[in-house]
Amino acid sequence: MQIKVLADGGAMAPGPALSQKLGPLGINMGQVIQKINDATKNFKGMKVPVEIDVNPSTKNVEIKVFSPPTSELLKKEISVEKGSGMQDKIKVGNMSIEQIINVAKTKHGNMLARDLKAAVKNVVGTCVSLGILIENKHPNEIQKEIDEGKYDDEIKSEKTETSKEKKDSLDKHFQKVKEEQEKVLKAEQAAKEAEKAAAEAAGTAAAPGAVATAAASATTEKPKTAEKK
Numbered sequence: 001m002q003i004k005v006l007a008d009g010g011a012m013a014p015g016p017a018l019s020q021k022l023g024p025l026g027i028n029m030g031q032v033i034q035k036i037n038d039a040t041k042n043f044k045g046m047k048v049p050v051e052i053d054v055n056p057s058t059k060n061v062e063i064k065v066f067s068p069p070t071s072e073l074l075k076k077e078i079s080v081e082k083g084s085g086m087q088d089k090i091k092v093g094n095m096s097i098e099q100i101i102n103v104a105k106t107k108h109g110n111m112l113a114r115d116l117k118a119a120v121k122n123v124v125g126t127c128v129s130l131g132i133l134i135e136n137k138h139p140n141e142i143q144k145e146i147d148e149g150k151y152d153d154e155i156k157s158e159k160t161e162t163s164k165e166k167k168d169s170l171d172k173h174f175q176k177v178k179e180e181q182e183k184v185l186k187a188e189q190a191a192k193e194a195e196k197a198a199a200e201a202a203g204t205a206a207a208p209g210a211v212a213t214a215a216a217s218a219t220t221e222k223p224k225t226a227e228k229k
Contacts, residue, residue, distance in 0.1 A: 007049075009045060022054070078132065102160035107122075124146065136174075
């Protein structure tokens, strides 16, 4: 019997997904949870695919841990909990090509990519949906540069370490990007508030006019003549 779950690395808690399947078999769920947490402790803060193999007759349980989704590995690299949600407007990080290669090496075994270069391109594609810059550039631009062979040396040597100087430069650039994003968001919010205020003001101005029109109509209405007896 196989049970597949997406566990919180090193911090999975009991839930109905497991209890409903393990309970009837008389298997101690607490022990299974502990095994999962021990096996995924190196992936704290990430969602980790886990496969639980259960032998109903012997009650033996084996845990298989697979590498986390690419998005989870990328978020861990830049220390964010979630992606942008507005990737065309808001960026959440700025990674080096070395960091991308590191993630690609971790995921390569679980990908259909024919080689590490293809795996790197796959990871770069995920950066688009998360709103992550690479080497101060949009991921689509990095894809083109990979095709042109710009990063062939780094990929062939499987370079995964980013120098401090380069990391500081990337962080400095991203700080400027964040400041510009905040200015744009504030301007958009101010415009929305101004538009709302204008709409409310227009509504207030229209109300007295409507009352005046109704009053004028009432005063001009001809009185009805008395009915003859």
